[in-house]
Amino acid sequence: MQRLPGSGTFSHGVHPDEHKEATEGLPIERMPFVSRFVLPLSQHIGAPCRPVVRPNQRVRRGQLVAEPGGFVSTALHSPVTGRVVGIGPRRHPNGQLVQAIEIEADPLDPQDMPDQSFGDPLTMPVPELIDLVQRGGMVGLGGAAFPSHVKYKLPEGRSARWLVLNGCECEPFLTCDHRVMVEHPDRVLRGIQIVGRLLGVEEAVIGVELNKPDAIEALRHAIEDAGDLVVPTRVQGVKVKYPQGAEKMLIKALFDVEVPAGKLPLDVGMVVNNVGTMAAVADWFDHGRPLVERVITVSGPGVRRPANLLVPIGTPIRAVLEYCDALGPDVQEIVMGGPMMGQPVASLDAPVLKGTSGLLVFTESRDQAMRACIKCGRCLEACAYNLNPSRLGRLARAGRIEEMERYHLMDCMECGACTWACPSRIPLVQLFRSAKGNLRKIKAAAK
Amino acid sequence: MTQRDPRLVLQTSPFLQTGVTTPRIMRDVILAALPTLAAATWNFGVVALLVVGSATAGAVGMEWLTTRKRPDNPLLDGSALLTGLLLGLTLPPGIPLWMAFLGGVVGIGLGKAIWGGLGQNLFNPALIGRAFLQAAFPITLTSWMPNRFHGEQVAGFWRLGEQTLAAPLMRRDVEVVTAATPLGLQKFEGTLTDLGHTVIGTTGGSLGETSAILIVLGGLYLLWRRAFDWRIPAAILGTVVVFVAVLHYGFDASRFPTPWFSLTTGGLLFGTVFMATDPVTSPTSPKGAVIFGVGVGVLVVLIRHFGGLPEGVMYAILLMNTASPLIDRTVQSRVFGRGRKAAS
Ligand code: SF4
Ligand code: SF4
Numbered sequence: 191m192q193r194l195p196g197s198g199t200f201s202h203g204v205h206p207d208e209h210k211e212a213t214e215g216l217p218i219e220r221m222p223f224v225s226r227f228v229l230p231l232s233q234h235i236g237a238p239c240r241p242v243v244r245p246n247q248r249v250r251r252g253q254l255v256a257e258p259g260g261f262v263s264t265a266l267h268s269p270v271t272g273r274v275v276g277i278g279p280r281r282h283p284n285g286q287l288v289q290a291i292e293i294e295a296d297p298l299d300p301q302d303m304p305d306q307s308f309g310d311p312l313t314m315p316v317p318e319l320i321d322l323v324q325r326g327g328m329v330g331l332g333g334a335a336f337p338s339h340v341k342y343k344l345p346e347g348r349s350a351r352w353l354v355l356n357g358c359e360c361e362p363f364l365t366c367d368h369r370v371m372v373e374h375p376d377r378v379l380r381g382i383q384i385v386g387r388l389l390g391v392e393e394a395v396i397g398v399e400l401n402k403p404d405a406i407e408a409l410r411h412a413i414e415d416a417g418d419l420v421v422p423t424r425v426q427g428v429k430v431k432y433p434q435g436a437e438k439m440l441i442k443a444l445f446d447v448e449v450p451a452g453k454l455p456l457d458v459g460m461v462v463n464n465v466g467t468m469a470a471v472a473d474w475f476d477h478g479r480p481l482v483e484r485v486i487t488v489s490g491p492g493v494r495r496p497a498n499l500l501v502p503i504g505t506p507i508r509a510v511l512e513y514c515d516a517l518g519p520d521v522q523e524i525v526m527g528g529p530m531m532g533q534p535v536a537s538l539d540a541p542v543l544k545g546t547s548g549l550l551v552f553t554e555s556r557d558q559a560m561r562a563c564i565k566c567g568r569c570l571e572a573c574a575y576n577l578n579p580s581r582l583g584r585l586a587r588a589g590r591i592e593e594m595e596r597y598h599l600m601d602c603m604e605c606g607a608c609t610w611a612c613p614s615r616i617p618l619v620q621l622f623r624s625a626k627g628n629l630r631k632i633k634a635a636a637k
Numbered sequence: 638m639t640q641r642d643p644r645l646v647l648q649t650s651p652f653l654q655t656g657v658t659t660p661r662i663m664r665d666v667i668l669a670a671l672p673t674l675a676a677a678t679w680n681f682g683v684v685a686l687l688v689v690g691s692a693t694a695g696a697v698g699m700e701w702l703t704t705r706k707r708p709d710n711p712l713l714d715g716s717a718l719l720t721g722l723l724l725g726l727t728l729p730p731g732i733p734l735w736m737a738f739l740g741g742v743v744g745i746g747l748g749k750a751i752w753g754g755l756g757q758n759l760f761n762p763a764l765i766g767r768a769f770l771q772a773a774f775p776i777t778l779t780s781w782m783p784n785r786f787h788g789e790q791v792a793g794f795w796r797l798g799e800q801t802l803a804a805p806l807m808r809r810d811v812e813v814v815t816a817a818t819p820l821g822l823q824k825f826e827g828t829l830t831d832l833g834h835t836v837i838g839t840t841g842g843s844l845g846e847t848s849a850i851l852i853v854l855g856g857l858y859l860l861w862r863r864a865f866d867w868r869i870p871a872a873i874l875g876t877v878v879v880f881v882a883v884l885h886y887g888f889d890a891s892r893f894p895t896p897w898f899s900l901t902t903g904g905l906l907f908g909t910v911f912m913a914t915d916p917v918t919s920p921t922s923p924k925g926a927v928i929f930g931v932g933v934g935v936l937v938v939l940i941r942h943f944g945g946l947p948e949g950v951m952y953a954i955l956l957m958n959t960a961s962p963l964i965d966r967t968v969q970s971r972v973f974g975r976g977r978k979a980a981s
Contacts (some may be wrong), residue, residue, distance in 0.1 A: 204655075207653075285647075362653060442973075449974055451973075451975045523647075524645060529650070529651060531651070533649075534646075534648060534650075561709065561714055561755070562659075562754060565919075565920075566662070566921070574973060576971060611655050613655065613662055614658075615659075623649070
């Protein structure tokens with residue numbers, strides 16, 4: 191195999207404390223079933239799904255409860271055997287009321303999921319495979335929850351040479367991907383074979399940050415043990431730096447290729463997927479288990495029993511945090527996802543979603559004393575896109591939003607590295623998010 | 638309708654932040670300058686503390702006066718204290734205290750407040766204070782009180798300068814005993830001061846510019862604390878060394894000093910470590926910082942060896958301060974995924 195041309199890193203970026211010690215050594219633990227589950231119809235990017243069950247109907251674990259609402263949408267399955275108690279507005283983690291299916295678990299049911307098979311995924315026709323990926327409710331498990339089959343359906347005339355697996359997990363605190371790679375490297379590899387063959391790629395590479403040597407080793411072993419692979423796969427360590435897990439930064443680190451602004455990895459012949467998604471795909475094709483549970487990391491200063499949990503999707507956040515003894519009187523802030531790009535949790539009654547990679551509990555408030563920009567340049571050296579957040583920030587605060595576009599505001603991936611690095615505590619990425627929203631509105635109005 | 642759990646704080650990501658804060662940076666620079674102040678006190682006696690104290694009082698007082706109505710309380714960020722301290726260290730030890738105080742007031746007033754406060758100013762406020770004093774009181778600012786260890790006998794720690802306690806604006810025609818600075822000696826009389834003296838600091842000069850070792854120590858501390866952009870001092874010192882080496886070894890070894898002499902004398906090290914690295918008045922981008930540093934280095938050598946003054950660090954930095962916004966506008970980094978290196 192030829193060496194990959196990348197240097198293993200990208201320029202700029204930041205080094206926040208990793209905070210992974212609490213959970214990186216903890217085996218994945220199954221969270222017990224609770225009594226009620228809430229399944230919002232829109233847990234993925236795209237159209238919400240359409241319920242196919244009625245209130246009071248009995249459902250099995252793994253049974254389809256909502257079908258895709260379009261091509262850019264995916265299926266939804268019941269995480270438990272039980273009874274549909276209602277379909278209507280329920281709390282989303284952001285505090286808003288959204289349409290959801292609520293299911294009450296049957297306390298007497300053993301909650302088994304029978305194996306089923308659809309035939310050999312390595313010989314099945316591609317359109318059928320893509321359809322099955324959608325029927326399995328597969329989404330990217332890295333956080334964005336983009337329906338996987340949409341990514342796998344390459345536009346007419348396009349092809350991918352590489353399947354790139356993202357095992358960086360560059361967000362502090364999170365260790366769920368890490369544990370999946372260590373404990374289930376064979377499933378990750380199996381998923382890679384299925385998806386790689388589907389996409390027709392020549393090779394696959396798993397990029398893993400070098401702070402996870404055990405994951406790198408486990409994956410290499412799995413590859414060796416597998417012998418002849420349909421899709422030759424290799425593991426490549428990359429430097430520990432945030433945001434190494436951003437698709438374009440990973441491609442830069444591995445291949446020394448810059449995906450042009452406004453383009454996708456596919457434009458340079460690559461498809462990037464999260465490693466956890468691969469394991470989920472393998473479970474679906476080999477055992478007929480749709481996406482009804484996922485591994486999340488529960489950690490942070492407010493969690494007395496940190497864990498990597500295999501949680502049924504739809505489990506209320508309150509139940510997860512109680513299980514991990516994280517709801518003490520000192521709770522200040524709860525984050526869904528990683529601390530750099532995650533979302534604040536507004537309601538404890540809201541459920542764990544397909545895209546939830548972690549629940550973090552913070553007990554101390556941050557330093558909010560915003561001061562003047564001292565032009566120190568730390569934000570410039572943080573920005574992997576080489577933007578000038580200092581200037582963009584000053585323009586944003588002056589309300590000169592249209593000027594910001596000239597400085598490539600729209601290229602900002604909202605990774606938050608600049609805000610992390612700013613000694614004057616200027617909420618740069620927050621300013622950029624709202625400026626981008628305003629800019630889009632201005633443009634839409636101009637059309 | 639949004640409903641939130643009442644006890645939860647709701648803010649957007651990122652939820653982590655670096656431990657480096659602007660007040661911490663200011664504090665670090667102040668700490669880094671303290672050994673130099675201690676050396677100045679050792680070399681010149683209690684006047685050093687009095688001069689620096691007066692300049693600081695002027696700066697902090699003016700900052701308080703101009704920002705006391707602001708809700709964000711900029712006085713607490715420590716930048717005015719720093720300005721006063723640095724200004725004080727650039728002054729000659731024998732300066733009347735009221736002048737040092739006035740320098741602090743003007744430095745903050747004209748150097749910072751009228752621009753809109755921290756972050757808005759074009760020039761380094763401490764250097765504005767110093768430049769103002771130099772223009773207003775040229776004789777006093779170039780009268781160097783001798784080092785305590787200069788004469789036959791070591792002078793007392795508690796001695797004051799002839800004019801230290803002079804009343805404001807009163808001219809007293811006192812013969813001030815002055816000592817020449819190494820740069821003055823080299824430039825106007827062609828004698829070189831022993832390198833050992835310039836490194837340790839037992840020579841004449843401004844309060845803070847005499848001990849090279851302690852300034853370097855402060856610089857290393859700032860480097861370790863990541864409190865400044867290391868590219869600026871690296872570029873300035875590198876440029877001066879190369880430029881002077883070319884002049885000394887390539888042209889005229891009697892007219893131009895050795896690079897080591899240039900490095901350790903005058904305000905070069907002090908200005909490099911403490912003044913040129915002021916983030917507000919130097920370029921923001923890494924590339925810009927290098928250009929800025931090279932510019933300061935070239936100007937220092939030009940003024941020292943081809944201009945009429947023995948020392949040019951202050952003007953070199955002030956001149957490059959004016960160029961900073963321009964440098965920032967011209968040096969645009971190539972955005973990731975755009976331009977020549979982006980795959981097509
Ligand atoms: S990090 Fe903050 S203070 Fe420094 S230049 Fe950027 S915005 Fe200004
Ligand atoms: S949030 Fe945007 S501007 Fe800030 S570092 Fe990330 S990409 Fe750069």
